[in-house]
Structure formats: C-alpha cells, structure tokens
Amino acid sequence: MSFLRFIRGFANTQKNKIEILKFADKDGAYRRLPSQFRNAISREPNAEFPPDLNRYHLYVSFACPWAHRVLITRALKGLVQALPVSVVHWHMDENGWRFPTKEELLGLKNGDISVGTAEPNYGFERLKELYFKANPEYNGRFTVPVLWDKQKETIVSNESADIIRMLNSEFNDLLPTDYAQVDLYPENLRSRIDEINDLVYDNINNGVYKTGFATSQEVYEKEVKKVFAHLDKVEQIFKTNQDKNHNDKFLTGTTLTEADVRLFTTIVRFDPVYVQHFKCNIGMIRYQYPYINDWLRLLYWKIPAFKDWTNFEHIKKHYTKSHKAINPHGITPVGPIPDVEIE
Numbered sequence: 001m002s003f004l005r006f007i008r009g010f011a012n013t014q015k016n017k018i019e020i021l022k023f024a025d026k027d028g029a030y031r032r033l034p035s036q037f038r039n040a041i042s043r044e045p046n047a048e049f050p051p052d053l054n055r056y057h058l059y060v061s062f063a064c065p066w067a068h069r070v071l072i073t074r075a076l077k078g079l080v081q082a083l084p085v086s087v088v089h090w091h092m093d094e095n096g097w098r099f100p101t102k103e104e105l106l107g108l109k110n111g112d113i114s115v116g117t118a119e120p121n122y123g124f125e126r127l128k129e130l131y132f133k134a135n136p137e138y139n140g141r142f143t144v145p146v147l148w149d150k151q152k153e154t155i156v157s158n159e160s161a162d163i164i165r166m167l168n169s170e171f172n173d174l175l176p177t178d179y180a181q182v183d184l185y186p187e188n189l190r191s192r193i194d195e196i197n198d199l200v201y202d203n204i205n206n207g208v209y210k211t212g213f214a215t216s217q218e219v220y221e222k223e224v225k226k227v228f229a230h231l232d233k234v235e236q237i238f239k240t241n242q243d244k245n246h247n248d249k250f251l252t253g254t255t256l257t258e259a260d261v262r263l264f265t266t267i268v269r270f271d272p273v274y275v276q277h278f279k280c281n282i283g284m285i286r287y288q289y290p291y292i293n294d295w296l297r298l299l300y301w302k303i304p305a306f307k308d309w310t311n312f313e314h315i316k317k318h319y320t321k322s323h324k325a326i327n328p329h330g331i332t333p334v335g336p337i338p339d340v341e342i343e
C-alpha cells in the first residue's frame with residue numbers, strides 16, 4: 001500500500017464514526033440505515049449511466065443475502081459475462097469487508113473462490129476504498145453489493161433492490177431475445193410483487209437481522225416472534241396458491257419473479273445459519289414449513305442460477321466467524337446436513 005493511500009485511509013477511518021462490528025443501538029434494537037448511492041443505469045436517452053456490456057463492475061460478498069439477490073438476477077438475465085464480479089473475503093472485521101491478500105490467493109487452483117477474488121480495477125485491499133474513491137466525504141456503512149461504473153469511476157448504486165430492477169429491464173436492448181424476455185417484475189404482477197416484498201423485506205429479510213443483532217431479551221423475543229408469524233403467512237400464500245392450482249409453485253403463481261429471488265436469499269440461509277446464529281429457532285424450514293421447503297428445493301435444485309450462485313462456505317463462515325459478539329470463539333456448526341434438502 002502506498003504511503004499516500006495509507007494516510008488517506010487513516011484519515012477516512014477517523015472521519016467515519018460508524019463502528020463496523022457494532023450493530024444494535026443503545027436500546028438493544030438493530031436499525032438498518034438507508035443506502036446512500038441511489039443512481040440508476042437507465043436506457044432513457046442521455047442517461048448518466050447508460051446500459052453497456054463492458055462498463056460496469058459488481059462487488060459482492062457471497063455471504064450477503066442482499067448481494068445474493070443481485071447475483072441470482074444477473075445469472076437469470078444472462079449478464080454474467082457482461083457484468084464481471086469481484087467477491088470479498090468472507091471475513092468481515094472492524095474495518096469492514098476486505099479482498100483476499102496475495103498470500104491467501106497463492107497456490108489456489110484457478111476458479112477456487114474460497115477466499116474471494118482480488119480487486120481487479122485498482123488493486124484495493126478494502127471495500128471501503130471504493131466508497132471513498134466515489135465520495136471522499138462518505139459517512140455511511142461500507143456495504144455490499146456495490147455497482148461500480150468503470151468509466152465515471154464511481155458507485156452507481158449500493159442498494160440491491162434498485163440494482164435488481166436495473167438488471168431486469170435496462171440491458172434488454174443489448175441481450176439475446178431469450179434473456180431479454182426474462183421479466184422478473186412483469187407489469188401484470190407488480191402490485192402483488194410489491195405487496196409480498198413489503199411483507200418479506202421488513203419481517204423476514206431484515207427480521208432475521210433484527211432478531212440476531214438484538215442485545216436485549218425483550219427486543220429479541222418481539223423480533224423472533226415476528227419472523228415466525230410472517231413465515232406462517234408466506235407458508236399460507238404457497239398453500240392458497242396450490243389449493244387453487246397445483247402448478248402455482250412460485251409466490252405469485254406460475255411465474256418466477258423478483259419476489260421469489262428476494263425471499264430465497266433469506267430462506268436458503270435459514271436452517272444452516274439463522275436458526276442457531278441469529279437464534280431464529282422457533283422452528284426450521286425443513287421441519288415446520290413444507291410448502292416453503294418444497295419451493296426452496298425447487299429453486300435450488302431445478303433452476304441453475306440459484307444453486308450456482310449460492311456458496312455455503314462463505315455463508316456459514318462469514319456469520320459465525322465475523323460476529324464475535326454473538327459467537328466469540330468463531331466455531332462454525334457442522335449441520336444441518338444437507339444445507340438444502342435433496343429434491
């Protein structure tokens with residue numbers, strides 16, 4: 001690292017008041033902060049960030065459910081080649097996400113992504129260096145995913161919900177027809193998708209974090225009950241759909257949509273991580289939720305974008321070895337086996 005970069009990094013650390021590994025507020029509750037980079041790739045004429053098959057880069061963690069949404073959408077839309085990805089190391093420390101060191105990468109076989117991938121655009125060691133390159137005054141959390149513009153050298157967006165919408169629609173003119181036709185947010189299902197997203201986002205996707213990061217018994221109990229009450233509601237959605245039509249396997253019926261992608265990234269982590277690490281243990285998906293479990297197995301085993309972009313090594317190691325306040329010895333539980341039940 002150059003001396004100048006070291007000094008800049010140090011100054012930035014002093015400026016940034018957020019304690020990376022401290023999640024709950026004084027009252028014991030975890031509150032997720034809004035993402036700060038909210039620009040968009042758009043195919044509107046003269047857009048600031050037009051679609052381009054060579055211009056953007058994605059930074060993700062394989063452990064992160066929000067980044068996972070983007071990875072799956074990218075694969076479903078056939079954007080894997082056009083939008084290269086860099087993967088941070090699964091371990092997050094008091095300076096946030098980092099890229100693997102040269103030593104860690106030494107001797108690894110081609111394609112071995114067990115420690116992530118090196119940062120290819122600037123040789124950065126930390127994700128936060130990208131944030132400060134985009135905005136030297138940045139004062140938020142250094143989260144993944146990050147959608148980076150190599151031309152303007154800035155962050156287009158660090159909000160996964162927005163990024164998946166961009167990938168779904170804005171590259172279509174540049175894609176082969178079969179991928180352009182994949183629509184995860186079809187016009188006729190939008191209100192139902194929005195309704196399900198609302199239910200799932202706060203109570204399930206974020207609900208497991210509010211449960212796991214709680215530092216008071218009252219907050220924990222309130223949140224864990226809310227997670228399971230809403231899993232019950234989702235189970236009921238699947239049941240009602242299938243009582244009407246046996247082939248309605250997805251959340252909105254026969255069509256796979258972003259609502260499924262957004263729910264999947266939490267459900268696939270549920271039994272292997274959230275049950276024990278976040279104490280979401282009133283039940284398990286595989287034993288208490290037969291409809292959700294069937295849907296999970298369908299997505300994971302039958303639609304390659306889901307299994308291909310799910311990495312249980314990163315998922316399990318990240319949570320259990322990064323959150324020292326929750327798991328001081330960093331022991332990663334072996335089970336449950338298998339991670340997802342066989343189809």
Ligand SMILES: N[C@@H](CCC(=O)N[C@@H](CS)C(=O)NCC(=O)O)C(=O)O
Pocket residue numbers: 020034035061063064065066067096141142143144145158159160161
């Ligand atoms: N709203 C963001 C949330 C992303 C997020 O919270 N990512 C986590 C990993 S799962 C992160 O990078 N956390 C680092 C930190 O908070 O310091 C999105 O959906 O894109």
